[in-house]
Amino acid sequence: MEKVFDSDDFPAEDAFSAWEKATADAVMPTSFKLIGTDVFRGRVSTMPLGAVQVSAMAYSSYLTRRTPKLIRVSDPEIFAFGVTGSGSHVIEQNHHRAAVRPGELLFFESSRPFETHADGECILIQFPRTLLPLPNRHVTRLICRALPGGQGMGRLLTAFLTHLAGDSTSYTPGDAARLGTVGLDLVTATLAHFLEREDDMPSDSRQRVLYMRITSFIERHLADSPLTAAEVAAAHHISVRSLHRIFQQHGVTVRSWIRGRRLDRCRRDLADPLKRHVPIHAIAARWGFPQPADFTRAFRTAHGITPSDYRNHVHRHGSRTGTQSQVPGAPGQGPADAFWR
Template identity: 80%
Template sequence: MERIFDSSDFSARDALPAWENVIAEAVMPTSFKLIGTDVFRGRVSTMPLGAVQLSAMAYSSYLTQRTPKLIRASDPEILALGVTNSGPHVIEQNRKRAAVRPGDLLLFESSRPFETYADGGNILLQFPRALLPLPARQIDQIICRTLPGDQGMGRLLRTFLTHLTEDSTEYTPQDAARLGTVGLDLVTATLAHFLEREGAVPSDSRQRVLYMRITSFIERHLGDTTLTAGEVAAAHHISVRSLHRLFQQHGVTVRSWIRGRRLERCRRDLADPAQRHVSIQAIAARWGFPQPADFTRVFRTVHGITPSDYRNRSHDHSTETGARSQAPGAPR
């Protein structure tokens, strides 16, 4: 994510007009009016994902309007799927009014007027309306309708978007385009689910979403040492053979993918200074390696170093970095 706006870079008088200009460029032209304060505070970070864009925003209370005049002046013809992170949000569009709570999802569009009260923060995924492979009449049914983001497809989509905003990985343009495709697949599948029109989702999108659902399920059960391919397949109502075929399309086996994710969780915990007091054996068991000798062997094979040596080097590096940052004259 690239920070493109921070109100602390502007004077109190200039912050809101600057915000309005940034939102017009990054999302769509709208007008803003502060509520209960004369000082605006906010920030925006964005990530281009091919034809899709992801934005993370935080802001103080305001009213925003997208009027017919603004639409005539500029209409990017986009749909936007918002995930509310915090604070109250109320939006009116398409003769509907929705009160959105933290964790909820909501779809709105640039081509019709809307009015919003917002205070807090959200994540926004925007994309050309033409890219959503659902009939217009079905899309209209779900515009400005709150959708739960705490279960099923809604949770999968919310988790995916939240992870992207928190991930510090630098993606190549090719990676970004693929992530945009996955995001659009998840939006399509989520909306089709709530519309009870799953059959309208293209087969290739369904396969990509199924893979995301399965890997998300496995992530939540990494600590279960009894987890088998049969259980994973049964939980998603497919055969074990179909499960293996799906993972082969992504260049991995089910077993190697699970082992890789378990090792990565162990590696992160070993490098975490806050978990220095947790034994290596406990960390390994936590993530599905009940036999210490087996864990040490697999970890060394992948990383070329034992778990204890990796932990010591990680913490020594962290200590040295902290000492340098505290040294007199060190850049801050």
């Protein structure tokens, strides 16, 4: 994320006007009015992902309006999906009024007037309307509707946006474009889910989203032993053969993906000072390695060091340097898997 605005960088009397200009450039032009205070506090960071952009925002209480006049003057013709992090958010658009609670999702657009009373934090993903591969007549039904962000597709989209908002990784332009595709796929799948029109999604988008749903399921069940390909396939109503084919398209097997993620969880726990008293065999068993000798071999193969030596090194030097996973195809090897790190 790149900082676009921080009220701490301006004199108090200039911060609010600077915020209005910064958000006009970063998101869309709107008019603002402070509510209940004369001093504005806020910040904006953005991450361009090709034609898609993710923005993380925090702000003190204000009223904002996007009027017909502002739309005539400048309309980027974008859709935006936001996940609220904290505070109060009330928006009116398209003859609907939504009071959005923390953790909920909100879908809105730049080409219709809206009014918002906001105080808190949010993360936005925005993109040109023309990139959304769903019929506009259906999509408009969800404008200005509070949608759950803690389950199903909403949870996947929230996890993706939250990861990027807190990410310090530097991506190449190619990586950024691929992450933009991932974000647009998740937005499309989330809207299609709430509209009950999954069949309207392009087949390649459906396949990419299915892969993300499967890997999300595996992440949530890594501590389950055994976690088999048959169990994963059954949970997603596909055959085991289809499951293997999906992972082969990403250059990895189901077994090695699960094994790689479990080794990463073990590595994280071994480096945690609060878990220093927990025996190594207990950490291994928790993440699906019931045999200590098997775990030691797998960990050394993946990280080039034994679990005990790794733990001693990390707690002695206070870092995790030199311990990047070498498991072929493990999550974190490419931008599409970045938010599973």
